[in-house]
Amino acid sequence: MVSGKLILNVIAGVSSLILFSCNNGSQQKKAVDSTKKTVVVNTMIPGTPIHYDSSKRYIFLTWDDSPQPPGTQNCTRTFREQGVKATFFAVAAHYNIDPLRKKILDSLKKAYPEFLVANHSYTHAFRDNYNFYYMHMDSAVNDILKAQQDMQIPLKIVRLPGRNTWAGNSEFRGPKTSEKVARKLDSLGYKIIGWDIEWQFIKGNIPKQSATALAKEVNDKFDVGYTNQPNMMIILAHDRMFAKPQYIDSLKALIQLLKQDHRNVFETIDHYPTVQQK
Numbered sequence: 001m002v003s004g005k006l007i008l009n010v011i012a013g014v015s016s017l018i019l020f021s022c023n024n025g026s027q028q029k030k031a032v033d034s035t036k037k038t039v040v041v042n043t044m045i046p047g048t049p050i051h052y053d054s055s056k057r058y059i060f061l062t063w064d065d066s067p068q069p070p071g072t073q074n075c076t077r078t079f080r081e082q083g084v085k086a087t088f089f090a091v092a093a094h095y096n097i098d099p100l101r102k103k104i105l106d107s108l109k110k111a112y113p114e115f116l117v118a119n120h121s122y123t124h125a126f127r128d129n130y131n132f133y134y135m136h137m138d139s140a141v142n143d144i145l146k147a148q149q150d151m152q153i154p155l156k157i158v159r160l161p162g163r164n165t166w167a168g169n170s171e172f173r174g175p176k177t178s179e180k181v182a183r184k185l186d187s188l189g190y191k192i193i194g195w196d197i198e199w200q201f202i203k204g205n206i207p208k209q210s211a212t213a214l215a216k217e218v219n220d221k222f223d224v225g226y227t228n229q230p231n232m233m234i235i236l237a238h239d240r241m242f243a244k245p246q247y248i249d250s251l252k253a254l255i256q257l258l259k260q261d262h263r264n265v266f267e268t269i270d271h272y273p274t275v276q277q278k
C-alpha cells in the first residue's frame with residue numbers, strides 16, 4: 001500500500017537484524033535468518049522529503065493528545081483500513097500512565113511511513129494551565145524538550161498545547177501569548193505546527209461536526225485557498241473522540257468522502273512544506 005515500505009512477511013527463525021543507511025535517505029534492514037538466507041527490506045526514515053504533485057491537494061490528519069485508548073487504536077485501525085497516513089501528536093504524561101499506552105506509542109513509532117509521532121509536550125501545559133504555561137517560557141520549553149527526549153520523538157516537530165501557533169525558519173504566526181515559546185523552540189530547530197481546520201468536540205470527546213459537514217468545510221477551504229500553505233490542509237482532531245463505534249463510523253465516512261476527490265492525498269506532517277524546508 002505504501003511506497004518505500006516493503007513488508008517482510010514471514011522470516012522464520014530470524015536471529016539478527018542489521019540496520020544501515022543508504023544515500024537516497026532510505027534505510028535498509030538486513031535480516032539474516034538461521035538458514036543463512038538474507039532478505040533486504042527498505043524502510044523510509046521519518047523526514048525523508050517527498051516531491052509534491054501540483055495536481056494534488058495534500059491533507060494532513062493530525063491527531064492530538066495521543067495515546068488515548070481505545071480511541072487511538074480505533075483510529076489506527078480505521079486509517080489502515082482506508083489506506084491513509086496520519087500524524088499523532090503525543091503527550092508524554094499520557095504515554096507514561098500505563099504499559100498499554102507505552103505499547104500503543106511504541107507501535108505508532110514503528111509504523112512510519114503510515115504514521116508519524118510528533119511532540120505535543122510532556123504535561124499538556126501543566127494540565128491545561130495555558131496562561132501560566134506560556135508566561136513562563138523556560139519551563140514551557142523544558143516541558144517540550146523533556147517530552148522529546150522521553151518519548152524519543154524522531155523529528156523536531158511540535159504542536160503547542162492549546163494554541164494554534166505556527167513557527168519555523170524564523171517565522172511566527174499565532175497568538176501573541178505563545179510567541180516567546182514558539183520563537184525559542186524555532187531557535188532550537190523545532191517546527192511548530194498549527195492547524196487549518198479542527199474537527200471540534202463537545203462534552204470532552206464527542207465530535208461536533210458531522211463527517212459531511214467537515215468534508216464540506218475542507219473542500220470549501222481548499223477552493224477559496226484559505227490554508228496556511230497553498231494546497232495543504234492540516235486537520236486537527238483528538239484520538240479520544242473516536243472511542244465509540246458511531247464516531248469511528250464518522251471518521252470512516254469523512255475519509256471516504258475526502259477520497260472521492262482524486263486530487264486528495266494523505267500525508268504525514270514531516271512532509272508539510274515548512275517542515276521539509278531546511
Ligand SMILES: [Zn+2]
Pocket residue numbers: 064065120124161162
Ligand atoms: Zn492537546
